Amino acid sequence: MIDTLMMYMGYPFVRYAMMVGVMIALCSSLLGVTLVLKRYSFIGDGLSHVAFGVMSVAAVLNLTNTMIIVLPGTILAAVLLLRTGQNAKIKGDAAIAMISVGALAFGYLLMNKFSTSTNLSGDVCSTLFGSMSILTLTKDEVALCAVLSAIVVIVFILFYNKIFAVTFDETFARSAGTRVNAYNLLIAVVIAVIIVLAMNLVGSLLISALVIFPALSSMRIFKTFKSVTIFSAIFSVCCAFFGIVISMLAGTPVGSTIVAADIVAFGICSLIGRFTGAR
Amino acid sequence: MALITAKDLSVGYGGQTVAEHLNFKVNSGDYLCIVGENGSGKSTLVKTLVKLIKPVTGEVKYGDGLMPGEIGYLPQHTVVQRDFPASVKEIVLSGCQSRMGLRPFYNSEEKKLAADNMEKMAITDLANKCYRELSGGQQQRVLLARALCATKKMLILDEPVSGLDPKVTAEMYELVAKLNKEGITIVMISHDIKSAVEYADHILHIGNTIYFGSKSEYLNSKAGKIFMMMQSKDPHAGKPLTV
Ligand SMILES: Nc1ncnc2c1ncn2[C@@H]1O[C@H](COP(=O)(O)OP(=O)(O)OP(=O)(O)O)[C@@H](O)[C@H]1O
Ligand SMILES: [Mg+2]
Numbered sequence: 001m002i003d004t005l006m007m008y009m010g011y012p013f014v015r016y017a018m019m020v021g022v023m024i025a026l027c028s029s030l031l032g033v034t035l036v037l038k039r040y041s042f043i044g045d046g047l048s049h050v051a052f053g054v055m056s057v058a059a060v061l062n063l064t065n066t067m068i069i070v071l072p073g074t075i076l077a078a079v080l081l082l083r084t085g086q087n088a089k090i091k092g093d094a095a096i097a098m099i100s101v102g103a104l105a106f107g108y109l110l111m112n113k114f115s116t117s118t119n120l121s122g123d124v125c126s127t128l129f130g131s132m133s134i135l136t137l138t139k140d141e142v143a144l145c146a147v148l149s150a151i152v153v154i155v156f157i158l159f160y161n162k163i164f165a166v167t168f169d170e171t172f173a174r175s176a177g178t179r180v181n182a183y184n185l186l187i188a189v190v191i192a193v194i195i196v197l198a199m200n201l202v203g204s205l206l207i208s209a210l211v212i213f214p215a216l217s218s219m220r221i222f223k224t225f226k227s228v229t230i231f232s233a234i235f236s237v238c239c240a241f242f243g244i245v246i247s248m249l250a251g252t253p254v255g256s257t258i259v260a261a262d263i264v265a266f267g268i269c270s271l272i273g274r275f276t277g278a279r
Numbered sequence: 280m281a282l283i284t285a286k287d288l289s290v291g292y293g294g295q296t297v298a299e300h301l302n303f304k305v306n307s308g309d310y311l312c313i314v315g316e317n318g319s320g321k322s323t324l325v326k327t328l329v330k331l332i333k334p335v336t337g338e339v340k341y342g343d344g345l346m347p348g349e350i351g352y353l354p355q356h357t358v359v360q361r362d363f364p365a366s367v368k369e370i371v372l373s374g375c376q377s378r379m380g381l382r383p384f385y386n387s388e389e390k391k392l393a394a395d396n397m398e399k400m401a402i403t404d405l406a407n408k409c410y411r412e413l414s415g416g417q418q419q420r421v422l423l424a425r426a427l428c429a430t431k432k433m434l435i436l437d438e439p440v441s442g443l444d445p446k447v448t449a450e451m452y453e454l455v456a457k458l459n460k461e462g463i464t465i466v467m468i469s470h471d472i473k474s475a476v477e478y479a480d481h482i483l484h485i486g487n488t489i490y491f492g493s494k495s496e497y498l499n500s501k502a503g504k505i506f507m508m509m510q511s512k513d514p515h516a517g518k519p520l521t522v
Contacts, residue, residue, distance in 0.1 A: 158383040165373045175329040176377040176429050177348025223409035224366035
């Protein structure tokens with residue numbers, strides 16, 4: 001088994017997949033804690049469906065570099081979602097649900113009507129559940145992913161204390177003169193970037209798993225913001241690594257395998273939490 | 280110049296006035312108690328003072344080098360999610376956020392300030408505990424320590440003793456009085472008129488009648504007398520007062 005693994009690792013495309021998987025898992029787990037605590041767990045879902053919708057537009061327009069419109073489109077949706085969250089004519093979760101299913105339906109409609117591809121259901125399935133395309137990444141795509149991940153990590157570290165303050169008590173942060181709206185916007189933009197990155201890996205239906213499971217798991221065991229954040233990063237990276245390894249050895253779909261690994265690890269964390277009495 | 284001057288101030292939400300024609304001053308070193316019935320707009324007023332909401336009309340002037348962001352604020356309700364992972368230390372330190380501006384990390388001075396304030400509030404031994412596992416009184420002291428980190432000059436406390444037992448309430452009042460003696464200006468909302476007149480030196484009464492003045496003037500005023508009488512009939516408001 002180790003031999004097979006070593007043989008696989010000899011291929012550059014496998015190493016690329018590994019790197020990209022780990023980077024995306026790291027990024028999504030960092031903001032996962034904030035999103036779960038802000039009750040934005042489903043923003044991941046909503047935005048990824050928007051990304052799916054935009055992607056189908058790109059497919060219909062026959063754009064080769066989908067990133068050009070997918071990233072700005074998703075960021076725009078993130079900003080809009082956040083604004084409705086504040087204006088509260090339509091409540092945050094309802095707005096997310098609306099945009100989410102709307103984009104999904106619209107995207108599928110477009111793909112169905114205008115797609116030139118012969119394998120439509122295959123295309124749709126791979127955007128929804130993540131494709132093997134992670135195994136066909138080019139060097140440029142890996143580089144782009146690395147740059148964006150690095151930016152996300154640096155932004156997160158630089159604004160860690162502000163993110164904590166804004167997440168823990170928005171009212172107090174506002175009274176202390178912290179620019180809460182600006183930081184919420186920053187969080188939304190970063191999330192949009194992460195989601196677009198993660199689409200390739202797990203597909204738009206499973207993205208929420210990458211955001212939610214690491215945070216929930218480490219909240220079972222740890223009680224301070226810092227330890228929860230650090231542990232969820234480690235958790236997420238490990239799950240992504242083992243998920244990819246298992247999927248290669250067993251020939252299972254990458255995205256679903258990573259999520260399955262997350263679920264198993266979540267179970268373990270819950271047990272540990274129960275025995276150490278952290279709950 | 281006074282730290283805070285309110286001139287013909289009306290406060291409320293979305294253009295809807297809750298309390299109007301407020302005129303008062305808070306000078307450095309004062310201990311102002313804001314009293315009034317439920318729903319009279321006390322919380323709305325202090326939210327306006329810390330710039331969470333805009334005045335409907337009139338204005339609030341800040342003087343003596345006081346910036347609105349440098350007021351230590353303790354909200355009436357701090358809704359912290361049941362499952363929020365945050366240690367006491369992390370929360371108290373977050374009070375320093377206005378000092379740090381755009382600098383990404385807390386410096387050693389701010390860490391020391393947080394430690395000192397935890398010491399003052401006697402929560403040093405809880406530093407690494409999870410906030411959600413503390414008792415109500417302990418939580419309130421954590422939030423007070425955080426507010427202290429945010430200010431050198433002024434604390435605005437919105438019903439800091441609601442939900443605390445009599446002993447902890449008394450301790451809380453002593454703590455606040457001590458801070459006031461150390462030179463921090465206090466603005467406190469309270470339903471407990473007995474303690475208000477015991478500790479405060481100025482009273483702002485809002486509601487049907489509006490009154491602002493020193494404590495002794497208030498006790499002799501009509502508003503004061505009526506309010507005191509009502510309060511002493513109310514079984515929750517502590518013992519009847521003999522002045
Ligand atoms: N966010 C809000 N939006 C609109 N109206 C509000 C809001 N919060 C409070 N109000 C209204 O403003 C009025 C004053 O509320 P406020 O909270 O200032 O009262 P209060 O004097 O602090 O009362 P209490 O003693 O119960 O704390 C109330 O009638 C309330 O219904
Ligand atoms: Mg109130």
